[in-house]
Amino acid sequence: MKAAYIQNGSVHVGEMPDPVPGKGQALVRTHSCGMCASEAHFLHSGETIIGLSKVHGGPYAGLDFSRPFVPGHEYVGEIIDYGPGSKRTVKAGRKVTSIPIMRQSGAHAIVGFSHDCPGGFGEYMLLDEDMMLEVPGDLDDDLAAMTEPLAxxxxxxxxxxxxxxxxxxxxxxxxxxxxxxxxxxxxxxxxxxxxxxxxxxxxxxxxxxxxxxxxxxxxxxxxxxxxxxxxxxxxxxxxxxxxxxxxxxxxxxxxxxxxxxxxxxxxxxxxxxxxxxxxxxxxxxAGGEEPEDMELALRAIADGRIDVRPWLGTRIGLNNVRAAMADMSNPLSPIRTVVDPRGL
Amino acid sequence: MKAAYIQNGSVHVGEMPDPVPGKGQALVRTHSCGMCASEAHFLHSGETIIGLSKVHGGPYAGLDFSRPFVPGHEYVGEIIDYGPGSKRTVKAGRKVTSIPIMRQSGAHAIVGFSHDCPGGFGEYMLLDEDMMLEVPGDLDDDLAAMTEPLAxxxxxxxxxxxxxxxxxxxxxxxxxxxxxxxxxxxxxxxxxxxxxxxxxxxxxxxxxxxxxxxxxxxxxxxxxxxxxxxxxxxxxxxxxxxxxxxxxxxxxxxxxxxxxxxxxxxxxxxxxxxxxxxxxxxxxxAGGEEPEDMELALRAIADGRIDVRPWLGTRIGLNNVRAAMADMSNPLSPIRTVVDPRGL
The missing domain is CATH 3.40.50.720 (NAD(P)-binding Rossmann-like Domain)
Incomplete structure (x- = not known):
């Protein structure tokens, strides 16, 4: 698949292996994924961050600085298929987001900070079917992608x-x-x-x-x-x-x-x-969101109680990820740039 | 009066002015006063501590490192007299302890960390009559002096x-x-x-x-x-x-x-x-004790629910304050050495 990935502290765009879903894992085609400051921070200080995380925990503990990984943990995508033996909780063709945690099929990983569970800056992701939330079909992809940061x-x-x-x-x-x-x-x-x-x-x-x-x-x-x-x-x-x-x-x-x-x-x-x-x-x-926060965030975005439209800036393809990430620390940047990995 | 006092980072024994009670202030003759690690700490790092306290608050903010003050904030003593216009809440001759705070007669000070309100390492103290607690007459002085640290x-x-x-x-x-x-x-x-x-x-x-x-x-x-x-x-x-x-x-x-x-x-x-x-x-x-803590501590010591006898080590006069303070960081020292400033 095509993806923007991070390796040795820089952003690359190229081919990464197509993820293959195991039991309890959904194969999802990414529609939209927000870009978070944590990813930009990793580019500068990744080795230190991995070292600290191995001692103190946190999302980076499973990473090897020299190996590529596909970032992106603020995603929405469409179910393509499931691994064999899955419950198939949401029908193929429907849209989903999830808390970026994978616990199925022996994988214990943070989606988007893992060598095995690519994030939303790639064409395909694997999601834990027990962590997924179905996104209303009429909800705009980019708004739905704000579920995780809002949560x-x-x-x-x-x-x-x-x-x-x-x-x-x-x-x-x-x-x-x-x-x-x-x-x-x-x-x-x-x-x-x-x-x-x-x-x-x-x-x-x-x-x-x-x-x-x-x-x-x-x-x-x-x-x-x-x-x-x-x-x-x-x-x-x-x-x-x-x-x-x-x-x-x-x-x-x-x-x-x-x-x-x-x-x-x-x-x-x-x-x-x-x-x-x-x-x-x-x-x-305070730490990361829990399922109840994801559910409330998605509901509040969908029914208009929380309007995240002002958060959204440009929508970019994979080739612009590197430049957008470099610009993240600029306070005049929009709150969120969203990546659509279906486009370059 | 005779007192052990701290000046320029060392302990001296000598004459200090007899305190004169104002309105709402009791003149108290010290019977017993516990020695706290904070006093020993002040000997080594007093100037730094005063500087930090002036910015961030705390008991040391009112001190001038080069001027003498009489330490001791874990005291019990006997009411001698009151300043003019006082309510005289506890009769003369009775024993009292108090939260080491003085708010009467225009003084806003911590007893034992103040140039105006000497602590229990001197023969006499001034206490705020609204802060005092009467100590049962039959309670041992040294046990009563443990009220404040227990609180x-x-x-x-x-x-x-x-x-x-x-x-x-x-x-x-x-x-x-x-x-x-x-x-x-x-x-x-x-x-x-x-x-x-x-x-x-x-x-x-x-x-x-x-x-x-x-x-x-x-x-x-x-x-x-x-x-x-x-x-x-x-x-x-x-x-x-x-x-x-x-x-x-x-x-x-x-x-x-x-x-x-x-x-x-x-x-x-x-x-x-x-x-x-x-x-x-x-x-x-967590910070210093409040009146409810002092009351509970005194009651629990007096009725035996909390037995602080194992805290007590030697009872010393003023001339031994310097050596005892130097020995405070020794973990084999007793929890509390008590000073009786009526003796040398």
Whole structure:
């Protein structure tokens, strides 16, 4: 099959072996797949990331830096066939997405971070039939491909256990932060404060449901909020993932604040324990989405409760993956570029 | 008055001004005062600690390294008099302890970490009458002086919100760890696992109510516990406070574990955020005791529910403070040396 793949820290486009489904595995033709910052990050720091993951776990633990793998874990595709002995839970021809985990046929892998389970930057994928969600036939492919990144934000949002008394602050308005905002809004939480250095991102935050947006160069997001009776945020979602930010949050927040760590930071983070103790802070680490988050994300996209159309930028073929990935760290880029591997 | 005081990083014994009580302040003659590791730590790293506290808060923020102060925040003493206009809540001649906070008469200070509110290593103290607890007349002074350090452990214990389903692990069996164990036991939590490198400390842990003790050189405290059906600790109290331990805990524990940070570490701590995210960990930072913890600690010591007699080592006069403080980091030292400033 044709695919964009990563090997030795660079992106290549070429032929990869056609995946062959085993028992419980669906063969799926990719229609659309979002591009995530984690893939761009891997290009620069892949060897370190694999080494750390082998010790501490995480999606990269099964990778060999020198061997090719097809990335892409935010996908939607069409069922082509199943491996022998499968339950065939969704009919051939129907569209599906899934949590990017493969547990069938002896494979224990993360789809898109595996040498055996290629991701959505290739023409074909294998999906675990027990992990699949059927996508409504009339739902646009690119919107459906946003199910997984949105689900990550929904997981983070609920992991913070927000309640009606909280003033919530979301730091960083990339895909994860925007998903958190959407999730909080769906839960009826208000006010939602969002902070980002970039105006385009702040506008997206408003579109997703933020009540107030802050440029941290103009106003401390931790300080009293003039629009909300000088209340201060007490539940902070860190959705940036840059080293040093955690301690900034600890220094900035008030007594008893809760911090949800959503930003996936592979560098060691420093913090002053006693500073967090003085304020009796709580840090909840948020991780990947669970099936309930995927189901809610897909339903909310399909019925229009969460509108992810503003996330979408260009739609590209395989030959443009390399350039688009290089541009991912540019904050003026769209939230998501989607790849259609059926085209070059 | 005679006092042991700290100035420029060393311990001196000599005359300090007699404190004069203002409105709402009691003048108290010290009977007994425990010696805490935080005071010894200050001798080595005081300037750094003051600098960090000025930025991040904490008990040391009001200190000037070059000026003398009388330490000691684990005290019991006898009411001598009150400042004019006080409520005189406890009669003269009665014994009291208190949370070491002074908010009366314009002073906002930590007793024992202040140039204005001397601690229990001096003959006299000033206490905030609204913070005082009357100590039963027949309770031994040295046991009553354990109220404050025990209360710290009780605060940590409840801050972790333990429940009947938890398998609890206490790392480090100094005063704080032992107080946590006592607090958990009082709450009916079981099993309580305790880990310490030193046999004497492990014996104390058993005495305070631990169900099993572990020498980390022989068995990983995070691993399956053979005595408890191979269950693993899921609620970990870090009561050591050495840099590097937090990441060790993150690496060692299983999915969904909660960590209570009790050890007061003034050095920056490093952690790998993604490793904590992979396991959806929660870190609750525990701080100083609150009035409810002081009340429970005093009641439980007085009625014998918590027996702190094994904590007590020698009773010294002022001239031995310097040597005793130098010996505090020795794990074979008793949990608490108490100072009676009425004697030299």
């Amino acid at each position: 990550v934000g929904l997981e983070h949002a609920r992991r913070g256990r927000p309640d009606k008394e909280d003033v919530v602050l979301v730091l960083g308005c990339g895909a994860i932060g925007l998903g958190v905002i959407a999730g909080l809004k769906l839960m009826g939480i208000a006010p939602i404060v969002a902070a980002d250095f970039h105006e385009a991102r702040r506008s997206l935050a408003i579109a997703m449901g933020a009540d107030i947006v802050i440029d941290p160069r103009e106003l401390s997001p931790y300080g009293p909020l003039p629009d909300f009776g000088d209340r201060r945020a007490n539940l902070i979602y860190e959705c940036v993932g840059l080293p040093g930010l955690l301690q900034q949050v600890i220094t900035g927040v008030g007594f008893g604040a809760r911090i949800v760590m959503g930003g996936y930071c592979m560098e060691p983070e420093q913090l002053l324990v006693f500073a967090a103790q003085n304020k009796r802070l709580n840090i909840q680490f | 710290v452990g009780l605060e940590h214990a409840r801050r972790g919100r333990p429940d009947k389903e938890d398998v609890v692990l206490v790392l480090g069996c100094g005063a704080i760890g032992l107080g946590v164990i006592a607090g958990l036991k009082l709450m009916g939590i079981a099993p309580i696992v305790a880990a310490d490198f030193h046999e004497a400390r492990r014996s104390l842990a058993i005495a305070m109510g631990a169900d099993i003790v572990i020498d980390p050189r022989e068995l990983s405290p995070y691993g399956p516990l053979p005595d408890f059906g191979d269950r693993r600790a899921n609620l970990i109290y870090e009561c050591v406070g050495l840099p590097g331990l937090l990441q060790q805990v993150i690496t060692g524990v299983g999915f969904g574990a909660r960590i209570v940070m009790g050890g007061y570490c003034m050095e920056p701590e490093q952690l790998l955020v993604f490793a904590a995210q992979n396991k959806r960990l929660n870190i609750q930072f």
